Amino acid sequence: MNFQNIIVAKEQHIGIITINRPEVRNALDSFTYEEIEQAMKKFEKDEQVIVVILTGSGEKAFASGADIGQLQQRRFADALEPGLQGLCKTIEESGKIIIAAVNGYALGGGCELALACDIRIASNTAKFGLPELNLGIIPGGGGTQRLSRIIGKGRALDMILTGAIINADRAEQIGLVSKVVQSGSLLEETIDYTKSIVSKGPLALKLVKAVVHQGFDLNLEAALKLEKLTQAIVFESEDKLEGTTAFLEKRESHFVGK
Numbered sequence: 001m002n003f004q005n006i007i008v009a010k011e012q013h014i015g016i017i018t019i020n021r022p023e024v025r026n027a028l029d030s031f032t033y034e035e036i037e038q039a040m041k042k043f044e045k046d047e048q049v050i051v052v053i054l055t056g057s058g059e060k061a062f063a064s065g066a067d068i069g070q071l072q073q074r075r076f077a078d079a080l081e082p083g084l085q086g087l088c089k090t091i092e093e094s095g096k097i098i099i100a101a102v103n104g105y106a107l108g109g110g111c112e113l114a115l116a117c118d119i120r121i122a123s124n125t126a127k128f129g130l131p132e133l134n135l136g137i138i139p140g141g142g143g144t145q146r147l148s149r150i151i152g153k154g155r156a157l158d159m160i161l162t163g164a165i166i167n168a169d170r171a172e173q174i175g176l177v178s179k180v181v182q183s184g185s186l187l188e189e190t191i192d193y194t195k196s197i198v199s200k201g202p203l204a205l206k207l208v209k210a211v212v213h214q215g216f217d218l219n220l221e222a223a224l225k226l227e228k229l230t231q232a233i234v235f236e237s238e239d240k241l242e243g244t245t246a247f248l249e250k251r252e253s254h255f256v257g258k
Contacts, residue, residue, distance in 0.1 A: 005032040007057070008039045013198040014191060015043040015052040015096070025064035026056040028109045033087045040090055047257060050202055051194045052094070054117060055101040056110075059125060059183050062102040063110025084109050084141030088116035092213060095206040097197055101190040102126045103183060107165065112141035115150065118209060120176065121190050122168040123183035128176060129165035149216065151176055201239035202257035 007018040017039045019026040036054075043049045056062040091098050091113075100106075100117035105127045112130070114120050122128075130139045130147065138144065139160065148156035151174045158164065171177045181189040197205065207230050215223035234240050238258045246253040 003035050003039070005029075006035045006039060008042070010043075010046075010049065011191065013048060013050040014194055015039075015046070015049045016187075017052065017054050018057050019055070019063050020057040022058040022060070025061035025105060026058075026110070027064050028084065028113070030083065033084060037087055037090055040087075040094060043096060044094060049096060050198045050205065051097045051099060053099050053101050053187070053190055053194070054091075054113070055187060055190075056103055059103055059123070061104040061110070062100070062106040062126065063113055064105045065108030065110050065131075084112060088112060088142045088146075091116040095209075097194075097205055097209060099190060099194065101186050102128075102168075102177065103186050108132055108139070108143075109141050112139060112143040112146070115146040116142060119178050120171075121179045121181065121186070121193060122171060122177040123186040124168050124180055125183045126168040126171065126177075126180075127165050128168075128171050129163065130160050131163035131165065133160065134163050147176075199253075201234075201237075201243055201253070201255045203237050203239050203255075204234055207234060 005019065005021055007016075007020045009016045009018075017036060019028075019032065019036070021027060021032065040052070043052050097119070098117040100114040100120045102114055102120055102122040104123070104125055106114045107127070107129045108131060111128050114128070130143045132139050132143075139147075144156070144160065147159065151159075155174055159166065166174075166176075168177065168180045172180050179189075179193070211227050211230050215226050218226065239255045242255055243253050
């Protein structure tokens with residue numbers, strides 16, 4: 001597939017989507033949302049791909065937020081379209097493990113895009129913020145909900161109400177990112193990080209992601225039942241038999257994702 005605003009690549013079990021609008025600091029518009037969605041669907045169908053890395057071109061920005069010119073023209077009905085919320089839902093519900101490799105600014109919609117990913121790894125030059133209130137609007141791509149679930153309601157309100165932009169070290173301190181690396185080696189280190197994921201059973205990876213996301217908003221009793229039912233599914237899988245056999249035989253596992 002040919003894309004205009006993103007670059008799509010694949011390295012063995014890893015898909016890479018790079019937002020490629022450096023002239024506008026990788027600002028997000030509806031066309032870019034659509035292209036990322038198409039790339040996600042492409043990787044979703046690829047059984048070889050286990051992890052998808054989402055990043056931005058250059059070192060200045062992961063995604064600096066919405067295209068303000070386009071945003072100015074939006075009205076009531078536009079806000080009800082799936083838009084960024086729809087894309088973030090696709091990312092969150094994907095059967096793949098999605099990692100945001102955050103280089104530079106991740107503001108507004110860019111921050112919301114990173115929040116929808118399962119894991120966030122940041123360069124030491126990364127900056128995070130939801131400054132929408134400065135424009136007289138509110139975060140509309142899931143930021144009010146995902147940020148509070150990741151870092152807590154108090155810290156989320158502090159960031160949103162003040163429009164504060166925080167650096168990578170602060171983001172790691174409050175649990176917004178899992179790891180901070182040097183900017184020049186971000187993609188390389190993110191790919192290296194995925195090695196500890198792609199070696200696991202693909203079916204178990206897909207199901208545990210779903211259990212964590214779906215169970216998070218359930219009461220504990222219901223969430224534990226969901227976990228137990230999911231465990232029952234994997235107990236009957238070929239991957240479970242292969243993983244346990246390989247462990248007993250002291251050899252590397254060869255999973256098939258079934």
